[in-house]
Amino acid sequence: MTRELVYTGFISLDGVVDSPGGAAEGHRSGGWVMDTEFVPEAFSLKGEELADTTALLFGRRSYAAFAPVWRDSDDHAAYKDLPKYVVSAGLSEDALIAGWGPTTILRSADDIAKLKQTDGGAIYIHGSAELARRLSDADLIDRYNLLMFPVLLGAGKSLFARSDRDKQTLRLRDSATYSNGVTKLVYEVAH
Template identity: 40%
Template sequence: MRNLIVSEFITLDGIIENPEWTYTEVKPLPEMFSLKEREQQEAGCLLLGRVSYDEFAPVWPSMEEFAEYNAMPKYVVSSSLEDPEWHNTSVLRSLEEVRELKESDDDGTILVHASATLAQGLLAAGLVDRYHLLVFPILLGGGKRLFAAEDGAPAKLALAEHETYANGVQMQVWDVVR
Protein backbone atom coordinates (compact mmCIF):
# COMPACT_ATOMS: atom_id res chain seq x y z
CA MET A 1 0.00 0.00 0.00
CA ARG A 2 1.26 3.46 -0.90
CA ASN A 3 1.64 6.21 1.67
CA LEU A 4 -0.36 9.40 1.22
CA ILE A 5 1.37 12.60 2.35
CA VAL A 6 -0.29 16.00 2.68
CA SER A 7 2.30 18.75 2.23
CA GLU A 8 1.45 22.33 3.16
CA PHE A 9 2.80 25.80 3.79
CA ILE A 10 0.83 26.79 6.88
CA THR A 11 0.63 29.73 9.28
CA LEU A 12 0.96 29.31 13.01
CA ASP A 13 -2.83 29.64 13.30
CA GLY A 14 -3.41 26.87 10.74
CA ILE A 15 -4.23 28.86 7.59
CA ILE A 16 -3.14 27.42 4.23
CA GLU A 17 -5.25 29.56 1.89
CA ASN A 18 -3.56 31.92 -0.59
CA PRO A 19 0.02 31.37 0.62
CA GLU A 20 1.48 34.52 -0.91
CA TRP A 21 2.59 35.29 2.66
CA THR A 22 5.22 32.54 2.37
CA TYR A 23 7.62 34.86 0.56
CA THR A 24 6.40 38.35 1.45
CA GLU A 25 6.37 38.09 5.25
CA VAL A 26 9.32 35.75 5.88
CA LYS A 27 12.65 35.74 4.09
CA PRO A 28 13.00 32.30 2.46
CA LEU A 29 16.12 30.30 3.23
CA PRO A 30 17.46 27.54 0.95
CA GLU A 31 17.44 24.95 3.75
CA MET A 32 13.68 25.40 4.15
CA PHE A 33 13.16 23.58 0.88
CA SER A 34 15.10 20.40 1.60
CA LEU A 35 11.82 18.72 2.58
CA LYS A 36 10.26 19.79 -0.73
CA GLU A 37 13.22 18.35 -2.66
CA ARG A 38 12.86 15.07 -0.78
CA GLU A 39 9.14 14.99 -1.55
CA GLN A 40 9.81 15.40 -5.26
CA GLN A 41 12.29 12.53 -5.25
CA GLU A 42 10.04 10.14 -3.28
CA ALA A 43 6.69 10.92 -4.87
CA GLY A 44 5.19 8.50 -7.33
CA CYS A 45 2.32 10.81 -8.18
CA LEU A 46 0.73 14.13 -7.33
CA LEU A 47 -2.87 14.32 -6.07
CA LEU A 48 -4.76 17.62 -6.23
CA GLY A 49 -8.19 19.03 -5.64
CA ARG A 50 -9.88 20.86 -8.51
CA VAL A 51 -9.14 24.39 -7.25
CA SER A 52 -5.42 23.67 -6.80
CA TYR A 53 -5.30 21.94 -10.18
CA ASP A 54 -6.81 25.04 -11.81
CA GLU A 55 -4.15 27.21 -10.13
CA PHE A 56 -1.15 24.92 -10.78
CA ALA A 57 -1.84 23.58 -14.30
CA PRO A 58 -1.28 26.86 -16.16
CA VAL A 59 1.93 27.69 -14.24
CA TRP A 60 3.86 24.60 -13.11
CA PRO A 61 4.53 23.06 -16.56
CA SER A 62 6.78 26.01 -17.46
CA MET A 63 8.71 26.03 -14.16
CA GLU A 64 12.01 24.13 -14.22
CA GLU A 65 11.99 23.54 -10.45
CA PHE A 66 8.82 21.46 -10.90
CA ALA A 67 10.14 19.29 -13.76
CA GLU A 68 9.81 16.09 -11.74
CA TYR A 69 6.20 16.89 -10.80
CA ASN A 70 5.41 17.71 -14.41
CA ALA A 71 6.74 14.33 -15.56
CA MET A 72 4.98 12.20 -12.92
CA PRO A 73 1.37 11.03 -13.01
CA LYS A 74 -1.08 13.56 -11.62
CA TYR A 75 -4.58 12.91 -10.31
CA VAL A 76 -7.31 15.47 -9.73
CA VAL A 77 -10.27 14.69 -7.50
CA SER A 78 -13.18 16.43 -9.21
CA SER A 79 -16.80 15.81 -10.06
CA SER A 80 -16.76 18.28 -12.96
CA LEU A 81 -13.35 18.27 -14.68
CA GLU A 82 -13.67 16.46 -17.99
CA ASP A 83 -10.51 16.84 -20.03
CA PRO A 84 -7.44 17.86 -18.01
CA GLU A 85 -4.84 19.56 -20.19
CA TRP A 86 -1.82 19.17 -17.90
CA HIS A 87 0.39 16.35 -19.23
CA ASN A 88 -0.17 12.93 -17.63
CA THR A 89 -3.23 13.97 -15.59
CA SER A 90 -6.19 11.74 -14.76
CA VAL A 91 -9.44 12.56 -12.99
CA LEU A 92 -10.69 10.66 -9.94
CA ARG A 93 -14.37 11.12 -9.11
CA SER A 94 -14.38 10.09 -5.44
CA LEU A 95 -12.36 9.42 -2.33
CA GLU A 96 -13.04 5.73 -2.95
CA GLU A 97 -11.02 6.04 -6.16
CA VAL A 98 -8.26 7.69 -4.10
CA ARG A 99 -8.40 4.68 -1.75
CA GLU A 100 -7.97 2.37 -4.78
CA LEU A 101 -4.99 4.44 -5.97
CA LYS A 102 -3.47 4.17 -2.49
CA GLU A 103 -3.96 0.38 -2.51
CA SER A 104 -2.28 0.01 -5.91
CA ASP A 105 1.14 -1.59 -6.33
CA ASP A 106 2.60 1.51 -7.99
CA ASP A 107 5.85 2.93 -6.63
CA GLY A 108 6.31 6.08 -4.62
CA THR A 109 4.17 8.08 -2.27
CA ILE A 110 1.01 9.92 -3.19
CA LEU A 111 1.72 13.59 -2.53
CA VAL A 112 -1.00 16.18 -1.95
CA HIS A 113 -0.05 19.85 -2.35
CA ALA A 114 -2.36 22.65 -1.25
CA SER A 115 -5.91 21.35 -1.89
CA ALA A 116 -7.36 22.22 1.54
CA THR A 117 -10.82 20.77 0.97
CA LEU A 118 -9.37 17.56 -0.44
CA ALA A 119 -6.88 17.27 2.45
CA GLN A 120 -9.72 17.61 4.96
CA GLY A 121 -11.76 14.95 3.16
CA LEU A 122 -8.77 12.61 2.99
CA LEU A 123 -8.25 12.90 6.75
CA ALA A 124 -11.94 12.26 7.44
CA ALA A 125 -11.80 9.17 5.21
CA GLY A 126 -8.71 7.83 7.03
CA LEU A 127 -6.49 8.08 3.95
CA VAL A 128 -3.72 10.40 5.22
CA ASP A 129 -0.55 8.72 6.50
CA ARG A 130 1.70 11.73 7.05
CA TYR A 131 1.78 15.53 7.08
CA HIS A 132 4.73 17.59 5.86
CA LEU A 133 4.28 21.11 7.19
CA LEU A 134 6.35 24.22 6.81
CA VAL A 135 4.93 26.36 9.62
CA PHE A 136 5.44 30.09 9.10
CA PRO A 137 5.57 32.38 12.17
CA ILE A 138 2.58 34.39 10.98
CA LEU A 139 -0.94 34.78 12.35
CA LEU A 140 -3.56 35.63 9.73
CA GLY A 141 -6.67 35.24 11.89
CA GLY A 142 -8.85 34.04 9.05
CA GLY A 143 -8.85 31.95 5.90
CA LYS A 144 -9.08 28.30 4.92
CA ARG A 145 -7.58 26.09 7.62
CA LEU A 146 -5.95 22.72 7.13
CA PHE A 147 -7.62 21.27 10.19
CA ALA A 148 -11.19 22.43 10.67
CA ALA A 149 -13.14 21.48 13.79
CA GLU A 150 -16.33 21.00 11.80
CA ASP A 151 -14.73 18.13 9.87
CA GLY A 152 -15.37 15.82 12.80
CA ALA A 153 -12.24 13.85 11.92
CA PRO A 154 -10.27 13.36 15.12
CA ALA A 155 -6.79 12.05 14.53
CA LYS A 156 -3.80 11.33 16.70
CA LEU A 157 -0.47 12.45 15.29
CA ALA A 158 3.11 11.58 16.23
CA LEU A 159 5.97 13.96 15.51
CA ALA A 160 8.47 12.18 13.25
CA GLU A 161 10.82 15.06 12.34
CA HIS A 162 11.19 18.72 13.10
CA GLU A 163 13.59 21.56 12.54
CA THR A 164 13.50 25.30 13.11
CA TYR A 165 15.21 27.60 10.64
CA ALA A 166 16.86 30.96 11.37
CA ASN A 167 13.88 32.84 9.91
CA GLY A 168 11.48 31.20 12.40
CA VAL A 169 9.90 28.75 9.94
CA GLN A 170 9.49 25.27 11.39
CA MET A 171 9.56 22.06 9.40
CA GLN A 172 7.26 19.51 11.03
CA VAL A 173 6.64 15.97 9.84
CA TRP A 174 3.72 14.24 11.54
CA ASP A 175 2.67 10.60 11.17
CA VAL A 176 -1.00 9.73 11.56
CA VAL A 177 -1.29 7.13 14.33
CA ARG A 178 -3.78 4.38 13.59
Protein backbone atom coordinates (compact mmCIF):
# COMPACT_ATOMS: atom_id res chain seq x y z
CA MET A 1 0.00 0.00 0.00
CA THR A 2 1.47 3.30 -1.03
CA ARG A 3 0.71 6.70 0.38
CA GLU A 4 -1.46 8.87 -1.84
CA LEU A 5 0.22 11.97 -3.29
CA VAL A 6 -2.37 14.71 -3.86
CA TYR A 7 -1.90 17.98 -5.72
CA THR A 8 -4.28 20.65 -4.44
CA GLY A 9 -4.67 24.10 -5.84
CA PHE A 10 -6.57 26.93 -7.40
CA ILE A 11 -6.56 26.88 -11.20
CA SER A 12 -7.87 29.19 -13.91
CA LEU A 13 -10.06 27.86 -16.70
CA ASP A 14 -7.02 27.96 -18.99
CA GLY A 15 -4.87 25.90 -16.60
CA VAL A 16 -2.82 28.61 -14.89
CA VAL A 17 -2.00 28.17 -11.19
CA ASP A 18 0.33 31.17 -10.92
CA SER A 19 -0.21 33.79 -8.18
CA PRO A 20 -3.77 33.08 -7.04
CA GLY A 21 -3.26 34.95 -3.77
CA GLY A 22 -1.64 38.18 -4.89
CA ALA A 23 0.47 40.17 -7.32
CA ALA A 24 3.49 39.81 -5.01
CA GLU A 25 3.68 36.20 -6.18
CA GLY A 26 4.74 37.36 -9.63
CA HIS A 27 1.82 37.26 -12.09
CA ARG A 28 0.52 40.57 -13.43
CA SER A 29 -3.05 39.41 -12.66
CA GLY A 30 -2.05 38.02 -9.26
CA GLY A 31 -4.83 37.76 -6.71
CA TRP A 32 -7.35 36.38 -9.17
CA VAL A 33 -8.86 34.13 -6.47
CA MET A 34 -9.62 37.20 -4.37
CA ASP A 35 -11.36 38.86 -7.33
CA THR A 36 -14.04 36.14 -7.33
CA GLU A 37 -17.07 36.56 -5.07
CA PHE A 38 -16.46 34.66 -1.82
CA VAL A 39 -18.92 31.82 -1.36
CA PRO A 40 -17.97 29.72 1.71
CA GLU A 41 -19.17 26.38 0.33
CA ALA A 42 -16.88 26.84 -2.69
CA PHE A 43 -13.95 26.44 -0.32
CA SER A 44 -15.28 23.45 1.67
CA LEU A 45 -12.75 21.25 -0.12
CA LYS A 46 -9.97 23.05 1.77
CA GLY A 47 -11.51 22.07 5.11
CA GLU A 48 -11.82 18.46 3.97
CA GLU A 49 -8.16 18.50 3.00
CA LEU A 50 -7.10 19.74 6.42
CA ALA A 51 -8.66 16.63 7.95
CA ASP A 52 -7.11 14.28 5.35
CA THR A 53 -3.55 15.65 5.26
CA THR A 54 -0.87 13.63 7.06
CA ALA A 55 2.15 15.35 5.46
CA LEU A 56 2.93 18.33 3.23
CA LEU A 57 5.22 18.45 0.19
CA PHE A 58 6.53 21.67 -1.34
CA GLY A 59 8.94 22.86 -3.97
CA ARG A 60 11.60 25.23 -2.63
CA ARG A 61 9.92 28.49 -3.71
CA SER A 62 6.45 27.52 -2.47
CA TYR A 63 7.92 26.40 0.84
CA ALA A 64 9.66 29.77 1.24
CA ALA A 65 6.36 31.55 0.52
CA PHE A 66 4.01 29.38 2.61
CA ALA A 67 6.10 28.38 5.65
CA PRO A 68 6.51 31.77 7.35
CA VAL A 69 2.82 32.62 6.81
CA TRP A 70 1.24 29.23 7.61
CA ARG A 71 3.46 28.70 10.66
CA ASP A 72 1.66 31.58 12.43
CA SER A 73 -1.78 31.16 10.80
CA ASP A 74 -4.72 29.98 12.92
CA ASP A 75 -6.34 28.67 9.70
CA HIS A 76 -3.38 26.34 9.18
CA ALA A 77 -2.66 25.40 12.82
CA ALA A 78 -3.46 21.74 12.05
CA TYR A 79 -0.43 21.67 9.73
CA LYS A 80 2.08 22.86 12.34
CA ASP A 81 3.10 19.48 13.72
CA LEU A 82 2.67 17.48 10.52
CA PRO A 83 5.78 16.27 8.70
CA LYS A 84 6.81 18.60 5.89
CA TYR A 85 9.00 17.78 2.91
CA VAL A 86 10.74 20.28 0.66
CA VAL A 87 12.06 19.16 -2.71
CA SER A 88 15.21 21.04 -3.62
CA ALA A 89 18.62 20.23 -5.03
CA GLY A 90 20.30 23.17 -3.31
CA LEU A 91 18.34 24.10 -0.15
CA SER A 92 20.37 23.71 3.04
CA GLU A 93 19.13 22.67 6.48
CA ASP A 94 19.88 26.12 7.92
CA ALA A 95 17.46 27.69 5.37
CA LEU A 96 14.46 25.84 6.85
CA ILE A 97 11.84 27.89 8.70
CA ALA A 98 12.11 27.42 12.48
CA GLY A 99 9.04 26.68 14.57
CA TRP A 100 6.91 24.97 11.92
CA GLY A 101 7.35 21.35 12.89
CA PRO A 102 9.47 18.60 11.40
CA THR A 103 10.84 19.37 7.92
CA THR A 104 12.91 17.10 5.68
CA ILE A 105 14.66 18.08 2.47
CA LEU A 106 14.23 15.66 -0.43
CA ARG A 107 16.59 15.90 -3.39
CA SER A 108 14.87 13.95 -6.19
CA ALA A 109 11.76 12.29 -7.59
CA ASP A 110 13.28 9.00 -6.41
CA ASP A 111 13.21 10.34 -2.84
CA ILE A 112 9.51 11.15 -3.28
CA ALA A 113 8.80 7.68 -4.68
CA LYS A 114 10.49 6.22 -1.57
CA LEU A 115 8.45 8.52 0.70
CA LYS A 116 5.26 7.21 -0.91
CA GLN A 117 6.28 3.69 0.17
CA THR A 118 6.42 4.64 3.88
CA ASP A 119 3.59 4.20 6.39
CA GLY A 120 1.09 7.01 6.69
CA GLY A 121 -1.74 8.72 4.90
CA ALA A 122 -2.12 11.33 2.18
CA ILE A 123 0.70 13.72 1.32
CA TYR A 124 -0.52 17.05 -0.07
CA ILE A 125 1.32 19.33 -2.50
CA HIS A 126 0.33 23.02 -2.25
CA GLY A 127 1.47 25.51 -4.90
CA SER A 128 4.69 24.15 -6.38
CA ALA A 129 3.58 24.10 -10.03
CA GLU A 130 7.00 23.16 -11.40
CA LEU A 131 7.36 20.31 -8.91
CA ALA A 132 3.82 19.10 -9.71
CA ARG A 133 4.60 18.99 -13.43
CA ARG A 134 7.75 16.93 -12.82
CA LEU A 135 5.91 14.55 -10.49
CA SER A 136 3.02 14.19 -12.92
CA ASP A 137 5.46 13.35 -15.71
CA ALA A 138 7.04 10.75 -13.39
CA ASP A 139 3.56 9.26 -12.67
CA LEU A 140 3.87 9.99 -8.95
CA ILE A 141 0.71 12.07 -8.43
CA ASP A 142 -2.35 10.02 -7.47
CA ARG A 143 -5.05 12.68 -7.22
CA TYR A 144 -5.80 16.28 -8.18
CA ASN A 145 -8.00 18.41 -5.92
CA LEU A 146 -8.74 21.50 -7.99
CA LEU A 147 -10.87 24.56 -7.51
CA MET A 148 -11.29 25.99 -11.01
CA PHE A 149 -12.01 29.70 -11.15
CA PRO A 150 -13.98 31.40 -13.95
CA VAL A 151 -11.06 33.43 -15.25
CA LEU A 152 -8.72 33.24 -18.25
CA LEU A 153 -5.19 34.46 -17.49
CA GLY A 154 -3.53 33.69 -20.80
CA ALA A 155 -0.05 33.27 -19.37
CA GLY A 156 1.58 32.05 -16.20
CA LYS A 157 2.68 28.83 -14.61
CA SER A 158 0.64 25.89 -15.80
CA LEU A 159 -0.09 22.87 -13.65
CA PHE A 160 0.38 20.50 -16.57
CA ALA A 161 3.37 20.13 -18.88
CA ARG A 162 2.98 21.04 -22.52
CA SER A 163 5.55 18.47 -23.65
CA ASP A 164 4.68 15.32 -25.52
CA ARG A 165 4.07 12.47 -23.08
CA ASP A 166 2.07 9.31 -22.75
CA LYS A 167 -1.64 9.82 -22.15
CA GLN A 168 -2.66 9.88 -18.50
CA THR A 169 -6.26 8.92 -17.74
CA LEU A 170 -8.12 10.59 -14.88
CA ARG A 171 -11.30 9.41 -13.14
CA LEU A 172 -13.68 11.98 -11.71
CA ARG A 173 -14.11 11.29 -8.00
CA ASP A 174 -16.10 14.38 -7.02
CA SER A 175 -17.32 17.63 -8.53
CA ALA A 176 -19.55 20.55 -7.70
CA THR A 177 -20.31 23.96 -9.15
CA TYR A 178 -20.96 26.99 -6.99
CA SER A 179 -22.93 30.20 -7.44
CA ASN A 180 -19.74 32.26 -7.92
CA GLY A 181 -18.71 30.15 -10.93
CA VAL A 182 -16.03 28.15 -9.10
CA THR A 183 -16.00 24.44 -9.91
CA LYS A 184 -14.61 21.74 -7.63
CA LEU A 185 -12.91 18.95 -9.57
CA VAL A 186 -11.38 15.96 -7.79
CA TYR A 187 -9.68 13.53 -10.15
CA GLU A 188 -7.93 10.26 -9.38
CA VAL A 189 -5.09 9.26 -11.68
CA ALA A 190 -5.64 5.84 -13.24
CA HIS A 191 -2.32 4.03 -12.74
